[in-house]
Amino acid sequence: AQTVTQSQPEMSVQEAETVTLSCTYDTSENNYYLFWYKQPPSRQMILVIRQEAYKQQNATENRFSVNFQKAAKSFSLKISDSQLGDTAMYFCAFMKRKNYGGSQGNLIFGKGTKLSVKP
């Protein structure tokens, strides 16, 4: 079974500064995907960034980037130039890569990190 661990229940950062959210996972799978989802107070679940495990290059999306360490099973999220709108709960999630011809499985979430961006 796969597990996702986020060891930081809450974090805060000053506006315009950089913050890193930690995530570790445990799996015996070799092919999988990792995700960061953002859930603002509106409760909508928004995909921030996605990483495919077979890709060595770290994914980036504008101010968001990841540090993916496959051997260490670590997948941290860096938010640069933090903005007030980044205030949200951030969930790290895991999904097995589907077998050819099979259907994909579900997302397994960590417990989340509540990020507060302060003006």
Added chain:
Amino acid sequence: AAGVIQSPRHLIKEKRETATLKCYPIPRHDTVYWYQQGPGQDPQFLISFYEKMQSDKGSIPDRFSAQQFSDYHSELNMSSLELGDSALYFCASSLEVQGANSPLHFGNGTRLTVT
């Protein structure tokens, strides 16, 4: 672009009543997932459907059932409601792609309150 539509947005029921939550996936998406998120908790996978057939099952109570219809919309039926069923229920959809995973697109959720 069209998103995943869930209805209703809010629902209040009493204990032992029945509730039905509906999910309309993004057009052409053939897979639907249901998640339950309790207060202050991470989303927990309940059940998923691909091409109208159940594809995976998680921690869904026996009091709950779900199905995906011919138009790909899905309904989650919850009976004998308990106080602990109060939660935000998310539906997500995706389009099956050969040889690769496709991202899940989440709806805005249905907040169920059981009193």
